[in-house]
Amino acid sequence: MPEGVVAPAKVADGLEVAGIAAVPSTVSVPVAVADSVELYRTMRYIRRFEERAIELVRAGEIFSGIHPCIGQEAVAAGACAALDPGDIVLSSHRGHGHLLAKGTDPSRLMAEMAGKVTGIDKGRGGSFHPSDFTAGVYNSTGTVGHGAGIAAGIAWAAVKAGDPKVVLSFFGDGAVTQGALLEGFNLAALWQLPVVYICENNRYATTLPVEAAVAGTITGRGEAFGIPSSVVDGQDAEVVHAAVAEAVERARRGGGPSLLEMRTYRYHGHHTFEMLVRLRYREQAEIDSWKERDPLDIQAARVAEVDRTRIDAEVELDLDEVVRFAVDSPRPDPVDATDHYHADGFRPRPGVSL
């Protein structure tokens, strides 16, 4: 475990979780207590949702393919559990877990991924760029790293409106080499805005290992702007939750932004096209070693078997309905292709004059 890893929080029953007690805690007060059962439910839901989505990719129902977040469920679940319902999340292209953890209707998310009119964005966001304002998910930008500045703008507007919202901005390790990310950090730190920046360091930007991309450290980028920055065990949802809860609390009381580097791992390829094109950029041994600390296993160990069995069954039942809804929903009418291009209804000219 790297230096600076946030130690596990004390949970309600007094157990030291996650077995990394040797690392001194940088969390001064346990500001929030995770609900172990709920975290398990969320993670199980995300894992199985993604697995069902991959089946729909194979079946041709989700034609875009997806960027699966399997292996990274603890980050989405732990982080979003530390938010209030009114708080805001900015996601990335690997965002299904973030949306589910923030409270998006799973049926409408799956329908969105399948390009259906019943989707959260009427099929216009797709798997890559979903947003859901009813759940406070404002954006999933595909321009890596550019959510950081957008997050600062949302947070600034909230502060000026006297609204105690916190904005949680997710991005991957690939984003930390983007200038726009650092520009966003600078503005958020300069104006002490309530943003929690969460880097999901899953070790690869598509095929590029983080060591071949990142000079210095990820947390060093935050520290350079005076942003409190820590490395967190991203495989343990309760450790994630404690670290994010502390950052959220600091943001809400006017203490400005934080940066949390979540050390995690994606089990699947960057995108499901890797099921067809085998890109051998990582060793099986590496994948296996990360699976030994599977986030779902870690959380499952904290939940009574009877609860797990019940939750697992409920999740399966629910997902059957989610998949049915997505598959059975109507496809959009091509006549509506240029709907929503402009707020005043102005439509672009067709590509051929009539």
Add this chain to the structure above:
Amino acid sequence: MPKLSYLKALNRALGDEMDRDESVFVLGEDVNFALTNITAGFLKRYGPDRVVEVPLTEQGFTNFATGAAMAGRRPVIEFQIPFLLLLVFEQITNQANKFLMMSGGQRSVPVTYLMPAAGWRAGWGAQHSDQPYSMFAHMGVKTVLPATPTDAYGLLTTAIRDDDPVVFFGPLASLGVREIVEYADLAPIPLGSGRVHRSGTDVTVVALGHLVHEALAVAEELADEASIEVWDPRSVYPFDWAGLAESVARTGRLVVFDDSNRACGMGAEILATAAEEMRLVAPPKRVTRPDGAIVGAVPELDVVLQPTKAQLAEAVRTVLKSTGW
């Protein structure tokens, strides 16, 4: 009646909108000291919460404005130099402008990108001399290019009130233009509505931005030879194609006077659309910048790379002489 300059019209329009709507704020470099004069007096009038001085971080603050707009504000970003719009081209075209569609109509991004010094200025170098309005039209971003103080007031007002991203190009060469106005007559002007500056029956000259004034001078010089209609689209996206068609229906001949680069510029689009959809009795011509060339540092070299009145006069004569296709 008072004389209103183009720059003062921008200052007045922005101030009037900030008075009218609390959600409007301005951000940009050197806005506290009103380097360009657009925000003259604003810091004192509106305070630092609505006049937001930003560091040199164009991609950062353009994204920041997108976020503030998503959260219900109406940011107006002032850019000092045309190339800065190229630096943030992705943030405007690929993020702000696509967001309403990508969110299935959930949330629009009402940002105004105010570029009050667009175009060439003698001696300021190659990197300060671009005129990229055609690029935004190409990407489907609402883009306006008013030529007069009244139109500048009206279109900046409309841009700020519009719920979509709008790029406002104020041509550098128009900033000093003054017009006698009655303040009470200043009013919003709809996007996509062209304007006949001078009626004529022999040929339509579509002039954009500061070239409107030069086209009017040429029309006057050639008044004995031809009756020239000078038509100004005022916004390049949306474009008043119906207005252009009406003018061309009257004249049957077309010359476009455009400060874009020649390849893929507005001039090319106007000619193509007119050729496809309108009744032209003779092949049209355009007078533009060359293909992607600018010097900028040496006035005598650069002036030959700008569209000129002499070129326009020659093009008009050629089109008038033409006996048909």
